[in-house]
Amino acid sequence: MILVFAERSDDELFRQALAFANGLGDDVRAVGIDDSGGYSPDGCGAALARLVSEREPRAVLAPGTDRGNEVLAHVAAMLDLPMAANCTAATPGDPFTLTRVRWGGSLLEEARLHGSPALLTVAPHAVAAADAGVEVEMIPEAEGARVRVSERVETVTAGVSLADADVVVSGGRGVGSAEGFAVIEELAALLGAAVGCSRAVTSAGWRPHTDQVGQTGTKISPSLYIACGISGATQHMAGCKGAKKLMAINPDNEASIFASADYAVIGDLHEVVPAISAEIRKTRGAG
Amino acid sequence: MNVLVCVKRVPLTGGKIVLTDDERAISTRHLGFTVSPHEECGAEEAVRLIEQHGGASTVLTLGPPEAEEQLRDMMALGIDRAVHLVTDDSNEWDPQATATAIVEAIEAQPEPPDLILFGNESADAGNYQVAIRVAHKLGLPVVTGIKGIEVQDDGRVRLEQEMPGGRDVYELPMPAVVTVKEGLNLPRYPSVPGRLRAKRKPVDGTTPTRVGGPQSKLEMVRLVLPPGSGKQTEVLGSGADAAPAVVNVLSELGLV
Numbered sequence: 227m228i229l230v231f232a233e234r235s236d237d238e239l240f241r242q243a244l245a246f247a248n249g250l251g252d253d254v255r256a257v258g259i260d261d262s263g264g265y266s267p268d269g270c271g272a273a274l275a276r277l278v279s280e281r282e283p284r285a286v287l288a289p290g291t292d293r294g295n296e297v298l299a300h301v302a303a304m305l306d307l308p309m310a311a312n313c314t315a316a317t318p319g320d321p322f323t324l325t326r327v328r329w330g331g332s333l334l335e336e337a338r339l340h341g342s343p344a345l346l347t348v349a350p351h352a353v354a355a356a357d358a359g360v361e362v363e364m365i366p367e368a369e370g371a372r373v374r375v376s377e378r379v380e381t382v383t384a385g386v387s388l389a390d391a392d393v394v395v396s397g398g399r400g401v402g403s404a405e406g407f408a409v410i411e412e413l414a415a416l417l418g419a420a421v422g423c424s425r426a427v428t429s430a431g432w433r434p435h436t437d438q439v440g441q442t443g444t445k446i447s448p449s450l451y452i453a454c455g456i457s458g459a460t461q462h463m464a465g466c467k468g469a470k471k472l473m474a475i476n477p478d479n480e481a482s483i484f485a486s487a488d489y490a491v492i493g494d495l496h497e498v499v500p501a502i503s504a505e506i507r508k509t510r511g512a513g
Numbered sequence: 514m515n516v517l518v519c520v521k522r523v524p525l526t527g528g529k530i531v532l533t534d535d536e537r538a539i540s541t542r543h544l545g546f547t548v549s550p551h552e553e554c555g556a557e558e559a560v561r562l563i564e565q566h567g568g569a570s571t572v573l574t575l576g577p578p579e580a581e582e583q584l585r586d587m588m589a590l591g592i593d594r595a596v597h598l599v600t601d602d603s604n605e606w607d608p609q610a611t612a613t614a615i616v617e618a619i620e621a622q623p624e625p626p627d628l629i630l631f632g633n634e635s636a637d638a639g640n641y642q643v644a645i646r647v648a649h650k651l652g653l654p655v656v657t658g659i660k661g662i663e664v665q666d667d668g669r670v671r672l673e674q675e676m677p678g679g680r681d682v683y684e685l686p687m688p689a690v691v692t693v694k695e696g697l698n699l700p701r702y703p704s705v706p707g708r709l710r711a712k713r714k715p716v717d718g719t720t721p722t723r724v725g726g727p728q729s730k731l732e733m734v735r736l737v738l739p740p741g742s743g744k745q746t747e748v749l750g751s752g753a754d755a756a757p758a759v760v761n762v763l764s765e766l767g768l769v
Contacts, residue, residue, distance in 0.1 A: 235677070265681070267657070295634075296657050299642035303649035308609060308730035311634075311641045321732075328639055328736070333530055333539070335638075336734040347641075372654045377682035379673070389677075393768065417768050425550065428699075435696030441636065442550040442695040450766055460526045461550075461636075471766065473749075473759070482528025486742050489762055493752040501753035505760045506769050 227281060229343075231274060231288040231297060232258035232362045239289040241355035243348040247287050248356060250318050255283075256362045267293070269371030271300025276368060278305065278343060284318065285344040295347050302345050309345035310337060314352035322346070330441030330464030351468070388437065391420035394448045394469075396439055398424040398462075400455020400476065400495055404432040409499045410454060416506050422446065424462045440465035454495040458483025475499065514568040514664065514687075516559040517626035519615060519644075520548040520587060522580040523637045536735040538603075539637075548583050550695045551632030557700040558662055558693060559630060560591035566664055569593045571626070575614055576600060581716060588711035589703035595714065596622075598721040605638070607729035612646035614721035619651065621719075627687040628670065633658050633694045640731075648690035655690040656683045660697045 230247045234240055247254045257277060259270045274297065278286060286301065288294035290312040302309035314334065316324040321338040327349045328335050339346070388394065395414040397407055407421070414421045422439040423432070439446055440462045447468030454475045456462060463486060466472070474487040477494050484490050491498050524544040531540040548556070559570040572587040574580050575598040584595035598614050600606060606614070619626065629651075631644035641657075648655030661673030661680070664687075672683045672691060703711075749758040763769040 268654070292633075292658050295641040296645070299645040300649075302642060303612075303646045306609070308607065309640075309642055310731055311639060323734075325737070328637060329526065329530070330636075330639070331739065332526070334737045334739055336737060338732040338734060340728075340730045340732065373656055373683060373685065375681045376684050378676075379680040379682060381679050417763070428696075431699055435699075438696070450763075450768070458528050460528065460530060472744075473762070484746055485529075486744065487746050488744055489759075490746050490748045491750060491755040491759060492748070493755065497753045498755060498759075501756035502759050505756040506763070509760055509764070509769055 227283045228252045228254050229274075229277065229281070229283045229286045230254060230256045231286065231294060232256045233289050233291055233294040233297065234258065235291050235293055236289065238355050239291055239294075239350050241358065242350070242353055243287050243289040243294070244360055245353045245356035246313075246316070246348045249353070250285065250316065252284055252318070256360050258362045258364045260364050260366050263367070264375045265293070266367060266371040266374040267296050268300055268373050269367035270297045271304060272368030272370070273365055275301045275304040277365065283343050285322070285346060288347045290347040290349045298345055298347055307341040307343070307345055308339055309347075310339050311347045312349035313346045314349045316344075316346060318344075329460055331467060332460035332464055386418065386420040388420045388422055388439070388444045388446060391446065391448050393417050393419035393450045393452070394422045394439070394446055395419045395452045395454065396422035396424065396456060397427060397454050397495070398456030399426040401427065401432070406496070407433065409496060409503070413452070413499050413503050416503055419452075424456050424459070453483055454499055456483055457481045458486065514562065514566050514627040515571070515624050516562050516568070516628045516630065517571045517573055517619065517622070518552070518555045518559045518587070518592070518630040519573045520552040520556065520583055520632070521574060521635045521637070522546050522576045522583045523549055523635065530738060532736055532738065536737070537733065538736070546579070546582060548587070549632045549636035551634070551693055553700045554695050554697040555630040555632055555693045556587040556590055556592055557698050561698065562628070562662070562664060563593070564591075569624075571596060571622070573615065573618060574598065575606060575611055575721060584716055585711045586703070588714045589708045590701060591707065593714065595716040597716050597718040599718050600721070602723075602727060604727050605729070605733055606723065607731045608640045608642045608646060609730055610723050610725055612643050612650065613724045615643070615647050616650040617721065618719070619647070625688065628664075629653070629688070629690045631690070631692045633692045644690055644692045651690070653688055653690050654685050655692070656685065657692040659691050659693045662691065662693070662697070
């Protein structure tokens with residue numbers, strides 16, 4: 227038997243974990259934990275750990291979400307078992323052999339997991355999601371939880387959210403200053419796009435961290451990503467590899483971002499970006 | 514109060530990762546080193562908490578002798594002292610062995626920390642579990658992915674976690690273990706006097722015992738570079754003259 231923790235903060239990623247489990251060739255059961263009293267990471271972990279002792283599954287899987295990784299790590303700590311986070315492939319056996327994500331997806335690791343049951347989380351977008359409609363068995367949280375969400379503060383975001391935007395225009399170190407982002411904002415406004423930036427920009431204090439696209443920022447998957455003055459460090463590419471089309475504007479024709487780009491413009495963004503905005507206005511004015 | 518922050522030495526990878534010949538590590542011959550971004554915010558937060566509430570801050574790492582460079586970097590931000598668990602084997606330590614060694618070091622501290630900070634996950638291995646294992650071994654509560662920390666007068670700590678559409682709040686009694694994410698604060702740039710002071714601050718170096726021996730239960734076999742994007746790049750032009758070609762592409766995508 228393979229247990230899949232039904233962590234439902236992202237239904238798509240849960241169904242991807244189910245599909246991953248289905249590929250392991252065993253009876254798959256989805257288990258959710260009743261958190262109507264407020265989410266408790268250790269309460270969920272203890273409930274799953276107890277279920278592992280009762281049912282002796284071959285593996286326990288969770289989606290590679292923040293909470294999926296968190297709860298499974300609690301299970302691993304409670305049972306003193308190894309755990310492999312963010313796997314893209316696995317073959318059952320003793321040990322399990324698997325491939326997992328490092329560096330936010332810029333590198334893969336082939337590994338062996340010496341422990342039973344095998345505890346794995348499934349990397350986002352490693353496999354296509356299973357169809358909806360699976361039966362999820364709900365179990366109560368374990369007693370004695372010490373940590374629980376006590377309050378939810380809703381945040382209101384104005385305009386297009388970076389994570390959900392269909393078009394994102396980002397600036398990097400090449401923008402040069404906080405004020406320099408005026409040209410990025412202008413182009414973004416013309417395209418109805420969200421504004422993003424690289425880690426160099428947030429570290430310099432030019433933009434808030436909420437604008438950062440990257441391994442330690444927001445991971446985006448727009449139809450079009452326009453990267454202006456961004457060299458293409460792995461830290462940044464880990465955040466934008468989900469983009470369907472990438473347009474890069476950079477003065478250095480050796481910049482590594484061009485290796486991932488669908489469209490390239492060689493040049494200083496402070497010349498290129500205003501020219502694009504002017505051309506859009508001209509085209510729309512004529513249309 | 515006493516705040517302890519754990520950091521990990523990782524290479525500054527730049528744009529392209531190159532592996533060593535044995536495919537078990539990143540070739541770092543031409544690379545500098547840093548700590549994971551989340552952890553730098555953890556160190557900054559430790560410094561701010563001590564500035565605000567008084568007490569002492571400690572930075573801890575498990576890593577090769579060269580990781581002293583990262584301990585000095587964190588002390589240049591204002592951390593008071595360092596603990597270095599010096600490793601000498603090239604086999605990477607797995608999360609269980611790492612957590613056990615960290616717990617032993619924390620239990621050996623002259624004054625137990627009130628708050629133990631980790632990054633949410635390391636930039637390189639991304640195992641998402643060392644802090645949780647440490648918390649269980651120490652019998653302490655743990656919360657992950659925190660972007661707001663407020664120590665209250667009653668000895669409790671209020672923690673905020675970013676979730677889609679809002680923030681979840683936790684309130685814990687201290688001592689506690691907390692993992693943080695970048696965006697918690699904007700780390701300061703170390704000053705020249707800060708760097709000079711860091712050179713004189715104490716580093717307590719010890720050799721940790723690796724539980725389970727050199728065989729990791731999560732055993733790396735080899736590293737693999739993911740397949741390239743295989744994209745054909747269309748060059749639209751140079752400088753401002755490229756604008757009409759760019760707008761053509763935007764029109765084809767239905768944006769203009």
